Amino acid sequence: MTVKDILDAIQSKDATSADFAALPLPDSYRAITVHKDETEMFAGLETRDKDPRKSIHLDEVPVPELGPGEALVAVMASSVNYNSVWTSIFEPLSTFGFLERYGRTNELAKRHDLPYHIIGSDLAGVVLRTGPGVNAWKPGDEVVAHCLSVELESSDGHNDTMLDPEQRIWGFETNFGGLAEIALVKSNQLMPKPAHLSWEEAAAPGLVNSTAYRQLVSRNGAGMKQGDNVLIWGASGGLGSYATQFALAGGANPVCVVSSPQKAEICRSMGAEAIIDRNAEGYRFWKDERTQDPKEWKRFGKRIRELTGGEDIDIVFEHPGRETFGASVYVTRKGGTITTCASTSGYLHEYDNRYLWMSLKRIIGSHFANYREAWEANRLIAKGRIHPTLSKVYSLEDTGQAAHDVHRNLHQGKVGVLCLAPEEGLGVRDQETRAKHIDAINRFRNV
Numbered sequence: 001m002t003v004k005d006i007l008d009a010i011q012s013k014d015a016t017s018a019d020f021a022a023l024p025l026p027d028s029y030r031a032i033t034v035h036k037d038e039t040e041m042f043a044g045l046e047t048r049d050k051d052p053r054k055s056i057h058l059d060e061v062p063v064p065e066l067g068p069g070e071a072l073v074a075v076m077a078s079s080v081n082y083n084s085v086w087t088s089i090f091e092p093l094s095t096f097g098f099l100e101r102y103g104r105t106n107e108l109a110k111r112h113d114l115p116y117h118i119i120g121s122d123l124a125g126v127v128l129r130t131g132p133g134v135n136a137w138k139p140g141d142e143v144v145a146h147c148l149s150v151e152l153e154s155s156d157g158h159n160d161t162m163l164d165p166e167q168r169i170w171g172f173e174t175n176f177g178g179l180a181e182i183a184l185v186k187s188n189q190l191m192p193k194p195a196h197l198s199w200e201e202a203a204a205p206g207l208v209n210s211t212a213y214r215q216l217v218s219r220n221g222a223g224m225k226q227g228d229n230v231l232i233w234g235a236s237g238g239l240g241s242y243a244t245q246f247a248l249a250g251g252a253n254p255v256c257v258v259s260s261p262q263k264a265e266i267c268r269s270m271g272a273e274a275i276i277d278r279n280a281e282g283y284r285f286w287k288d289e290r291t292q293d294p295k296e297w298k299r300f301g302k303r304i305r306e307l308t309g310g311e312d313i314d315i316v317f318e319h320p321g322r323e324t325f326g327a328s329v330y331v332t333r334k335g336g337t338i339t340t341c342a343s344t345s346g347y348l349h350e351y352d353n354r355y356l357w358m359s360l361k362r363i364i365g366s367h368f369a370n371y372r373e374a375w376e377a378n379r380l381i382a383k384g385r386i387h388p389t390l391s392k393v394y395s396l397e398d399t400g401q402a403a404h405d406v407h408r409n410l411h412q413g414k415v416g417v418l419c420l421a422p423e424e425g426l427g428v429r430d431q432e433t434r435a436k437h438i439d440a441i442n443r444f445r446n447v
């Protein structure tokens with residue numbers, strides 16, 4: 001039995017759930033990994049010079065044992081997220097520490113503590129096996145998986161599963177991730193695959209769409225409302241391309257920041273009108289490594305006022321971090337919100353606190369999404385209200401190059417990876433809905 005037999009079953013039109021359940025599992029499968037004995041390979045290099053193509057491997061690995069409440073999924077496609085870039089450059093720390101810590105928690109979790117880390121936090125594919133106690137899903141189900149892995153043994157997570165003390169990001173803080181032919185997930189990560197999308201399109205939104213939904217729309221995040229001015233950094237990137245769509249779909253007014261005329265054009269094509277090309281306008285929020293320039297914050301604020309008819313920002317959708325955070329706090333209106341989920345340019349932020357407290361602004365930390373939020377975000381994709389922003393698709397062999405492109409900010413929207421899917425465009429089950437949205441689905445392709 002090989003993964004090829006699994007693929008044949010997925011591609012046959014008449015394989016039933018019983019057929020999938022009867023398929024023997026292969027002994028091994030191909031997976032994208034980083035290696036524990038290479039965590040020091042980039043020591044001494046600048047962040048930008050650490051090259052994921054050197055640390056990312058394609059290995060043949062054994063199929064992990066299936067535990068209670070878990071599912072093994074045949075992965076047709078996945079996508080590159082920035083967390084895989086962090087893993088591949090071993091920053092801000094090696095993810096093997098997360099696997100070791102998880103491995104210490106219980107006997108079953110020991111499976112995750114290996115000398116290789118199978119990475120990836122998105123997938124679209126087909127359920128192969130479910131473990132004891134799984135009733136909601138069965139072999140043959142076409143699914144996507146969100147990346148929240150929780151144990152939920154403590155009371156802390158029972159209002160909001162992101163608050164569970166044993167909350168982890170699958171494929172980053174756990175092993176057996178989605179950039180592989182087979183993945184191991186908890187069954188409460190599974191959601192129905194949007195039927196009008198191909199495998200690679202369905203695999204693209206997951207992580208960033210759910211994160212943007214919580215950070216911007218959910219009451220656990222900024223709780224965006226109609227008419228809000230929303231400043232979106234990296235508005236054509238992974239997170240930003242979904243934040244921009246949520247702002248537009250929710251009747252808000254996105255002010256999109258990008259770094260090139262092509263990216264500005266993509267935002268315009270999504271329906272945004274207020275766009276700032278940070279490169280063309282040459283903002284330098286830092287005079288040198290230690291000193292910010294409040295005059296530049298003001299120039300940026302003036303530009304925003306020009307675009308909004310004199311209004312300031314209700315919500316800043318933050319993730320660049322150190323480079324932009326001072327400006328983000330400054331341009332927020334009295335009583336407004338800065339919601340942050342990352343620090344790509346540096347995690348030690350500096351801002352002038354007088355502009356925060358005197359103007360009663362709030363900073364909200366946001367991280368991924370709970371199952372309900374991820375489900376609601378996926379439902380909007382399935383209903384054709386929010387669309388994938390897939391620009392380019394790579395083979396599993398070329399994942400290192402894909403991660404390199406994302407690291408160097410050479411990509412637009414999301415970058416996809418074909419795992420078991422032999423070509424793009426497969427897996428569409430609802431052509432009618434697809435036809436209605438085809439221009440929006442293809443908006444980011446090959447730009």
Ligand SMILES: C/C=C/C(=O)SCCNC(=O)CCNC(=O)[C@H](O)C(C)(C)COP(=O)(O)OP(=O)(O)OC[C@H]1O[C@@H](n2cnc3c(N)ncnc32)[C@H](O)[C@@H]1OP(=O)(O)O
Pocket residue numbers: 082083086091092093147169207211341342368
């Ligand atoms: C969905 C996609 C998401 C993304 O892409 S996000 C971007 C990628 N992610 C990242 O860059 C984050 C990577 N993670 C990290 O950098 C680290 O993960 C954290 C900084 C978040 C946490 O650091 P750590 O060292 O792992 O954890 P500690 O909580 O600092 O625990 C270390 C020890 O410190 C103790 N401790 C924690 N809080 C306190 C306290 N308030 N007072 C005293 N001690 C404390 C703990 O218990 C523990 O102790 P003991 O080593 O003995 O187990």
Ligand SMILES: NC(=O)C1=CN([C@@H]2O[C@H](COP(=O)(O)OP(=O)(O)OC[C@H]3O[C@@H](n4cnc5c(N)ncnc54)[C@H](OP(=O)(O)O)[C@@H]3O)[C@@H](O)[C@H]2O)C=CC1
Pocket residue numbers: 081082083086207208211233234235236237238239240257258259260263278319320323324341342343344345366367368369406409413
């Ligand atoms: N906590 C969480 O749950 C999540 C956190 N993240 C984190 O968020 C960050 C962004 O992820 P994602 O959107 O997928 O990444 P992308 O690289 O796809 O997009 C980020 C965009 O931000 C802009 N940007 C990058 N650096 C700067 C800078 N110094 N100043 C201003 N803008 C900048 C770029 O757009 P342009 O050049 O056009 O301005 C870039 O396209 C990563 O650090 C990631 O790890 C992501 C998802 C979930």
